[in-house]
Amino acid sequence: MAALPPPAQSDIRWKQRFDNLQRAYQRLRWALEIHQQDPDNDLIRMAVIKAYEFTFELSWKTLKDFLAYNGIDAKLPREVLKQAFATGLVIDGQLWIDMLEERNLMAHTYDDARARKAVDQIQERYLSGLQQLHDLLASKRQEAP
16 A cells, blocks of 8 residues: 655645636536526537536545545545545535546547537536535635644
């Protein structure tokens, strides 16, 4: 098993990653707002999907760093999500597994119907999970010295 980084270093790492996550999350929300104004625009649909991919990637990696800061070693996305659920960092574990699977599908699917369905899922289901995580980590960030 790999050694965990010293607390000060892992503390900085999760905070830095969270700063990047905040920017990605805001861009996703912005892309979704624009999509609502112009739902048939393919370019905006692609922007929503890409913004979701960035936000999801930064979410699980921030969780990984936060878990490491708290002494929990998890490496792979599914393992990180399971640990995050077990420790109460995410409320709906199945939602996050669905988000992971959707992200994996998006990376390999290029048809318009699938893209439309993905954007609907992001808007109707996944945004709430990302919001919950964002709010939780923001409060943890404020509590930290």
